[in-house]
Amino acid sequence: MLIDLRSDTVTRPTPAMRQAISAAEVGDDVFGDDPTVIKLQELTADLLGKEAALFFPSGTMSNQSAIAAHTSPGDEIYADIGCHIFNYEAGAPAALSGVMIMPLQGHYGVFTAGQVEERLRPPDSHFPQSRLIWVENTHNRSGGTIFPQEEALRLQELAVRKGLKMHLDGARIWNAAAALHISERELAALFDSVSCCLSKGLGCPVGSLLCGSSEFIRRAHRFRKRFGGGMRQAGILAAAGIYALENHRTRLVEDHRRAKRLAEAIAKLSTFNLELDFVHTNIVIFDVTPGGFAGSQVTALLKAEDVFATAFGPKVRMVTHLDISDDDIDKTIAVLNKLFK
Numbered sequence: 001m002l003i004d005l006r007s008d009t010v011t012r013p014t015p016a017m018r019q020a021i022s023a024a025e026v027g028d029d030v031f032g033d034d035p036t037v038i039k040l041q042e043l044t045a046d047l048l049g050k051e052a053a054l055f056f057p058s059g060t061m062s063n064q065s066a067i068a069a070h071t072s073p074g075d076e077i078y079a080d081i082g083c084h085i086f087n088y089e090a091g092a093p094a095a096l097s098g099v100m101i102m103p104l105q106g107h108y109g110v111f112t113a114g115q116v117e118e119r120l121r122p123p124d125s126h127f128p129q130s131r132l133i134w135v136e137n138t139h140n141r142s143g144g145t146i147f148p149q150e151e152a153l154r155l156q157e158l159a160v161r162k163g164l165k166m167h168l169d170g171a172r173i174w175n176a177a178a179a180l181h182i183s184e185r186e187l188a189a190l191f192d193s194v195s196c197c198l199s200k201g202l203g204c205p206v207g208s209l210l211c212g213s214s215e216f217i218r219r220a221h222r223f224r225k226r227f228g229g230g231m232r233q234a235g236i237l238a239a240a241g242i243y244a245l246e247n248h249r250t251r252l253v254e255d256h257r258r259a260k261r262l263a264e265a266i267a268k269l270s271t272f273n274l275e276l277d278f279v280h281t282n283i284v285i286f287d288v289t290p291g292g293f294a295g296s297q298v299t300a301l302l303k304a305e306d307v308f309a310t311a312f313g314p315k316v317r318m319v320t321h322l323d324i325s326d327d328d329i330d331k332t333i334a335v336l337n338k339l340f341k
Contacts, residue, residue, distance in 0.1 A: 002306040003328045008172075008255070008282060008321035011203040017243045024239035028232050029055070036235030040242050041209065047245065048173075048194050049185035050211035054220055055238060056229055059084075059171050059208040062195040064092045065223040066210055070165045070193070071131050073098030078116045079134035080106040082141035084169060096227070100128050108278050109139025110147055113154035120162060133159055136169040137187065138176050143317075144259075144283030146176050149187070156190040166190065171197040171208070175281040178252040192216070201252050201282060202244035203322040206237050248322065255282040255320040258329045262318060265333040271340040284318045291340065298340075305335045 004010045013021065027034035037055050045053040056062040063085055067077065077093065079086060081103035085093055093099050102119050104111040121127040133155055137147040159166045168191040170176070170184075177184045188194045193212035198204035210220055224230065231237070263279040263286075266272055271291030274284070288298045295311030302309050310317040320329070 002308060003332055004308045005318040006308050006310045008200045008319045011322045013205055013240060017240050020239045020243040021236055024235045026233040026235035029234040030230045030232060034233065034235045037238040040238040043242060043245055044209045045211050047184050048188040048211045051214045052217040053209045053211040054217050054224060055234060056208045056210060056224060057206060057231060059195060059197045060089045061227050061229050062208040062210045063089065063169060064096050064227065065220045066167050066193050066195055067093055067099060068097045068223040069216055069219040070167065071097055071099050074128050075131035076100045076102050076121060076128040077132045077134050078102050078104060080104055080109050080111050080136065082109060083134060083136045084140055085134065087141065108145045109136060109142035110151060112151060113158040117158055130164060132165045132167060134167050134169060138172040138281050143278055143285040144172065144175065144281035145278055146179060146280045152190045165192045167192065168194040170194050172200055174249050175201050175252055178249065179256055179281050198241040198244055201255065201321060202248045204240040204244050207241050258320040258324060258326065259284050262329050262332060266336060269336065269340050282320045285315055287315055289314045301339050302335065307332050307335050
């Protein structure tokens with residue numbers, strides 16, 4: 001049986017989640033009368049301490065609607081160079097909203113208020129307008145690292161002083177909260193808006209939500225429509241989200257424990273390079289160049305042993321999730337030792 005560590009998006013709905021889906025009460029969400037979608041939106045907004053929330057079919061659409069609602073064409077966003085919107089959303093900030101991203105060289109996804117302030121544009125017609133600070137927590141490309149609250153507070157102080165908005169790309173905010181043993185509301189409190197994903201660590205088949213003030217969500221609703229995100233009997237999907245929020249958040253620490261054990265085993269292999277201090281949650285990324293490999297070579301060797309991972313350049317990513325057990329981690333470690341020790 002294969003062990004799929006490519007992403008926490010590969011999870012399958014549990015039997016209990018399937019039961020919740022089949023029993024969902026539905027309406028027409030484009031008309032705003034699907035009761036299960038309404039319940040999911042209210043639950044998520046409450047968890048994150050915001051006035052309102054809006055259900056989306058994908059995290060990319062949620063992110064892009066947030067950008068569109070916060071900015072005007074020609075504006076500039078400040079974000080880490082490895083963030084999702086800069087690398088993995090098909091150039092959508094430029095294509096859909098006509099905005100620029102000022103990429104900041106963070107350390108494992110963490111950039112500072114000082115870095116932002118150094119690059120703020122003067123009020124001169126030659127320059128784009130500085131508009132939005134974008135934080136990703138946890139940071140996917142850096143290995144699920146957590147953005148420190150103390151730096152987020154400094155960013156917020158800068159944003160207030162300079163008239164900027166703050167957005168949290170919290171696709172995996174649930175993981176950050178579980179790892180820090182604090183509430184998602186506390187993580188979200190410093191931001192004007194927050195996006196969060198249901199189909200990663202929480203194990204849903206589809207769905208993300210965007211949260212913020214009622215006025216902000218009203219604007220974002222128009223962009224969801226413009227981008228083709230209106231869904232009809234979406235309560236079938238929302239029911240999975242409600243079940244996940246009520247049942248799957250507390251178990252995320254199990255994924256983190258398994259990721260740490262996997263990372264510790266990988267760190268012992270001289271073939272690879274992995275910094276254990278930056279394995280914060282459920283994502284393990286390691287450099288394979290010490291052994292003379294490319295990432296794709298390593299993933300091909302692993303796949304032949306029924307272990308699936310993701311390669312990008314000289315690195316390999318493994319992600320623990322709802323469908324990965326302690327036994328799966330044992331088998332993966334055994335395969336790694338067999339191939340690379």
